[in-house]
Amino acid sequence: MFELGGFAYSITNDIGLIAFAIAGSYKGINRKLDILGVSILGFLTALGGGITRDVLANRTPAAFCGYNDIGFTALGILIALLIYKISSKDLSKSVILKIFDAVGLAAFAVTGGVVAFNSGFNIAGIIMLSFLTAVGGGMISDVLSNTTPLVLKEDFYATCAIIGAIWFYIAIKMGLNGNIVVYSTFCVVFVIRVLAIFFGWKLPKL
Numbered sequence: 001m002f003e004l005g006g007f008a009y010s011i012t013n014d015i016g017l018i019a020f021a022i023a024g025s026y027k028g029i030n031r032k033l034d035i036l037g038v039s040i041l042g043f044l045t046a047l048g049g050g051i052t053r054d055v056l057a058n059r060t061p062a063a064f065c066g067y068n069d070i071g072f073t074a075l076g077i078l079i080a081l082l083i084y085k086i087s088s089k090d091l092s093k094s095v096i097l098k099i100f101d102a103v104g105l106a107a108f109a110v111t112g113g114v115v116a117f118n119s120g121f122n123i124a125g126i127i128m129l130s131f132l133t134a135v136g137g138g139m140i141s142d143v144l145s146n147t148t149p150l151v152l153k154e155d156f157y158a159t160c161a162i163i164g165a166i167w168f169y170i171a172i173k174m175g176l177n178g179n180i181v182v183y184s185t186f187c188v189v190f191v192i193r194v195l196a197i198f199f200g201w202k203l204p205k206l
Contacts, residue, residue, distance in 0.1 A: 009110075023104060038077070053112050108133040109189045116128075135161065138150055
């Protein structure tokens with residue numbers, strides 16, 4: 001089993017929180033919300049997927065235990081506000097923000113897989129929990145900001161998390177070291193998502 005408090009898990013979780021908090025905050029900035037609205041979208045984007053994951057895994061949501069998740073999310077929101085204050089530009093559609101989002105997607109696909117595996121889920125459960133952890137918070141914040149969820153309009157977005165979850169399961173069955181499984185899964189999801197951004201990859205339409 002993976003150690004949920006281990007370095008590999010912790011670093012990917014913290015990176016995901018900051019990245020998604022930044023991406024979520026910019027959704028609020030783009031919608032011209034006040035600072036409370038921006039903060040709410042930042043918190044929901046960063047924490048929503050993890051809370052959903054923990055509820056399905058019959059765990060007390062990590063966001064409600066201690067101050068680590070709340071603290072790193074608040075840091076991400078602060079970074080987003082500082083970047084906007086300094087640049088005074090709308091970065092909501094920029095490649096930079098998409099990269100931040102890709103980091104969050106990769107990180108949370110990993111943490112979802114770890115929690116699912118430690119909870120005894122089969123491959124279907126691992127894929128589902130990775131998927132929901134990676135895209136759940138973004139979907140909630142998109143709905144609240146009256147935006148079509150990214151997962152429904154970006155052809156190669158949620159697919160990256162699914163591919164990462166499959167690799168996560170394969171890597172475990174190969175007997176790879178836990179840290180290698182975590183970091184390699186992060187890289188798989190992140191690289192595929194970045195390639196999709198730059199090359200405009202799309203799934204075939206019916």
